[in-house]
Amino acid sequence: MVHGVRYTGYGTWSTVNIQQSKVNSQQSMLNSQKSTVKSQKSKVNSQPRLLHLCDFDGTLTRGDSLLRFLWFSLPVSRLAWGSFVVLIKFLSLFFWGKWSNSTAKSALLSTFFKGKTMVELNALGAGFCSKIVPGLLRTDLLETLRLAAKNGDTVVIVSASLDLWLRPFCHLEGFDLLCTELEYLDGKYTGRFSTPNCNGQEKAVRILTAYDLQSFEKTIAYGNSEGDAAMFDLADEVFKF
Numbered sequence: 001m002v003h004g005v006r007y008t009g010y011g012t013w014s015t016v017n018i019q020q021s022k023v024n025s026q027q028s029m030l031n032s033q034k035s036t037v038k039s040q041k042s043k044v045n046s047q048p049r050l051l052h053l054c055d056f057d058g059t060l061t062r063g064d065s066l067l068r069f070l071w072f073s074l075p076v077s078r079l080a081w082g083s084f085v086v087l088i089k090f091l092s093l094f095f096w097g098k099w100s101n102s103t104a105k106s107a108l109l110s111t112f113f114k115g116k117t118m119v120e121l122n123a124l125g126a127g128f129c130s131k132i133v134p135g136l137l138r139t140d141l142l143e144t145l146r147l148a149a150k151n152g153d154t155v156v157i158v159s160a161s162l163d164l165w166l167r168p169f170c171h172l173e174g175f176d177l178l179c180t181e182l183e184y185l186d187g188k189y190t191g192r193f194s195t196p197n198c199n200g201q202e203k204a205v206r207i208l209t210a211y212d213l214q215s216f217e218k219t220i221a222y223g224n225s226e227g228d229a230a231m232f233d234l235a236d237e238v239f240k241f
Helices: 020-046 056-060 065-073 076-095 101-113 118-131 139-150 163-173 201-210 226-233
Strands: 004-007 013-016 050-054 154-162 176-180 182-185 188-193 218-223 237-240
Touching: 050 056, 050 139, 056 065, 056 139, 056 154, 056 218, 065 101, 065 118, 065 154, 065 163, 076 101, 101 154, 101 188, 118 163, 118 188, 139 154, 139 163, 154 163, 154 201, 163 176, 176 201, 201 226, 218 226
Parallel strands: 050 154, 050 218, 154 176, 218 237
Antiparallel strands: 004 013, 182 188
16 A cells, blocks of 8 residues: 655644545546446346237147146046036036136136135145146247346236246246236135136236236237137237137
8 A cells, every 4th residue: 555644743744545545536436337337237127029819729838727737637537527507617618608617707707616725725726737738839939938038028927827826837937927817705616717817808908907018029929719700909019829
């Protein structure tokens, strides 16, 4: 360290650290550089990114995940007996003019799972997600979405499928999720949905509620059916499978 000296007037010399002013100057420069870096990061983070909207069944996967979930979570005897009950419920919906994808799905799920606890169903969903879902995925599309998320884009799975397996899947991949969710009362499944079935026009409603499309540079949609048409209408670019 470099020191200066000054005469005290009493016949002794004391040292003075003249480098203090240099330290102060360097600290000021460092703070200025940090401010510049933060400003640059802020500009990068504020730049508009892409919004990727991807259907799940038949798009990110090959085939329907709900039926596979039934096979995974139920014994054959339960499926056989339940199928008879489901058939009666379906015929009743047709007869009374109440048939829709939503009512049919609700009838199916309530037959097999009504009264099950949230803990039980979440455990089944997590098991299905880890053991079965990986074998259903289109790996090329999944890698595309992973790369988009890594680059800072927003990736959203928009699906009529259930939160039971989609939530752990999206949590693992770092994707956002808009889907059909089950209703619980006192910790048990009521046989109903807590959200509208996320299909058709409901997909567009959920997307517009959750995101400001104008804040993105481009919106890209991936789907495979008429149930994705309303989502396609919101996109600048569409990929059909």
